[in-house]
Amino acid sequence: MMKNKPSVSLIVISYQHEKYIADCLESIVRQTFTDIEFLYLDDASKDRTFQIASAYREKLESRFRRVVYIENNENEGLVKNLNRLIPLCEGKYVKFLAADDFMIGDGIEKSVDFLNAHNEYDMIYSNVVYGNENTHFPFDLSEETETVPIALTAGRSMFELLYEHDFIAAPGVMVKRNVYDRLGLYDEKIGIEDWDFYLRIAREGQIGYLNAYTAMYRILDSSLSHSSLPQRRMNMQKSRLQILEKYRNDILNPDERIERELNDALRDAFHIRSREYLRYLRDYVKRNQVKVHSGNRIRYIMYIMGMIRIGDFWKAKWNSTR
Secondary structure (H helix, E strand, O other), X not given: OOOOOOOEEEEEEEOOOOOOHHHHHHHHHOOOOOXXXXXXXXXXXXXXXXXXXHOOHHHHHHHOOEEEEEEOOOOOOHXXXXXXXXXXXXXXXXXXXXXXXXXXXXXXXXXXXXXXXXXXXXXXXXXXXXXXXXXXXXXXXXXXXXXXXXXXXXXXXXHHHHHHOOOOOXXXXXXXXHHHHHHOOOXXXXXXXXXXXXXXXXXXXXXXXXXXXXXXXXXXXXXXXXXXXXXHHHHHHHHHHHHHHHOHHHOOOOHHHHXXXXXXXHHHHHHHOOHHHHHHHHHHHHHHOOOOOHHHHHHHHHHXXXXXXXXXXXXXXXXHOO
């Protein structure tokens, strides 16, 4: 343990990120703020991610207070690794950056200065830029680009706004280290662990908004935030419904939000014809007394009738072969 603790503990976790890890680490090396301990973990990548990251170790050690490299022998997943690294953090503030994202400009310095000036906040979030597989560091903010929309409080609490929509992008977040001691680590049973954690902070403390661009948030086809793949989309919807159910008793009128999410999920479930997913949603409706829209009621009747007809077809075919 260091006698004089660093201001920031910066965590980067990688898995199969050989195409992007150099952008991430180069953006960190070029940060103007240097009172940092840097914790890097590779989650058993099978490509050259760890080798590329290792080439940056000397640069990082020359810039920052402490540098830790860890290479897993087996893939353990993002949330489990985050919960493993956070107890090792000695900084006043904690920042997590995915290995396929990168910092913009002096993002860490701006975040630290803002938190130092606003001790009332347990966490802050800032503006980020959306990127894709072709977005690389350095990034010119003067270019016309799509940015993550920021929801500002207009007569509603931050907790209510976050319950309505997960508008905070993880690369733009910085959290006080003691918040994890007070509220606990990330929930490993929930797929959208960051949204759940932000809701916990908003319910128990205060979240501030820094009006500055601090990071690039890359959206990839293979990421959980990309909704084109049916199974990933189902997992994302299940996680959202799980979170809405978890915090429903803390919201004055949660039913409308849950109803909207549930009915969107039902439409998707009918589209991909997943019996397992429909059973899950049916049980969710019963447990939470959610109103099912008329269109989905009709779809369900048609779906059941379709399954009966398919069953009769195979039953007749089986009997004809006996």
